[in-house]
Amino acid sequence: MPPPPRPRAALAMGPAAAHGILDDDVLTALAEHTRLSPLPALDDLGTERARRILADTELLITGWDCPPLDEAVLAAAPRLRAVAHTAGSVRGHITEACWERGVEVSSAAAANALPVAEYTVAMILLSGKHVLETAREYAAARDRERLTPRPGTGNYRRRVGICSASLIGRRVIELLRPYDLEVRLYDPYITAEETAALGVRRAGLRQLFADSDVVSVHTPLLPATRGLVDRGLLAAMRQDATLINTSRGAVIDQDALTEAVSTGRIRAVLDVTEPESLPPRHPLWDCENALITPHIAGSLGNELRRLADLTVSEVARWARGEGFAHPVRRERLAFLA
Structure with missing residues (x-):
């Protein structure tokens, strides 16, 4: 036949x-x-x-x-x-x-998840070593002897909070396994059994932001998640903690984020913003505590x-x-x- x-x-x-x-x-x-x-x-x-x-x-x-x-x-x-x-x-x-x-x-979302997860893991590790700040200070000083490590520098047992067990969030968790990091997860839809299978511990949303050295946001932009990361959650973050966003800019209250980053209290790595291209005079462009990339985490x-x-x-x-x-x-x- x-x-x-x-x-x-x-x-x-x-x-x-x-x-x-x-x-x-x-x-x-x-x-x-x-x-x-x-x-x-x-x-x-x-x-x-x-x-x-x-x-x-x-x-x-x-x-x-x-x-x-x-x-x-x-x-x-x-x-x-x-x-x-x-x-x-x-x-x-x-x-x-x-x-x-x-x-x-x-x-092909599963294929696109990998480069986003790789970008995220790279930024988590770089933020723990304070690479961007140290490089800037080194270039300004031009003298290694004048530089001392920032307090809290390093990635040993740093706590990383993953916001959402999305396809990308799960891939980030997978890629973080070889490192000596404590990973926590917030996702209201995941079961205890699924969390255990991922090898992480669950946390409430506010607890995740309050207790983590780095919070990485992987929440899809839906009506229920618009502005999810609000002023209260940002205020709960630790001094010098880092917020990473590779999801959508509108998941975060950007005005509140701008205030928190501009004061130097927290740091931010933003591959997405709201709007997607910030106005030329937006204060985040000139903020030393913010790293902004033009939506490059996904497949390129x-x-x-x-x-x-x-x-x-x-x-x-x-x-x-x-x-x-x-x-x-x-x-x-x-x-x-």
Whole structure:
């Protein structure tokens, strides 16, 4: 008996995503498992070309800037059964209409979690050694003999608080295991058994902020988490403690954070802000206790290939009838970024 025909697949994402994700090797791999529509990827699903391609598409491979898959798009794609997303969050394009139809959805969030976790671990260790402050003081003094270690410098048995057992939060915990650190976790949805399996101890939210030398925020931005890290939690932090945020800027009350950092009481490592690009005159730019990076913790450069490789693997599984290894479940959307 001949094998079943490969499913028809199409690409839907913005030009920048297509350029970063879809090199020749990736396209060849996808074509081994599907009958893949040719480039360019669809970035407007309302054009005549898009409607012609969507009419036969069973699997849509999406990326950043994919338009929403609303009722009109689904009407033009009557055979669509699955979406494999080459990035993390699917909130921007997977609509209620997709769930109502029963479209299977996969995400490369697991692949994107690793570089974010690596960035976080690096910043935790650098903050414990006071590397950034010491380097600045060393450059100013140009004299090693005049520098003495700051009080509390070092990473031995420092307490790290992880805010949220999200995919990234769990990966950070995993990567921290080789180090002599005490890791605490706040997550209102995790069970005692899950916490024990992660090898950490649970803490209440205020306790986590009050008792940790470093607090790393990995909470998805949801209506319930907007402004979660408020003035009271920031005030509870220890003198010279460090707050790391690689989630979304709006999870933190940024005005309160700016005040706390500007006084020199705490330090902050911010890969995200609210708004995403701070105004040029924002006081955080000139604050020596703040390190601000332009949302670089997630997949960049050659790390995009990890997203592509995971997606190819998901497409291959689905084409063989095995289902996705990294499915996105409708019932879990309330807890996902």
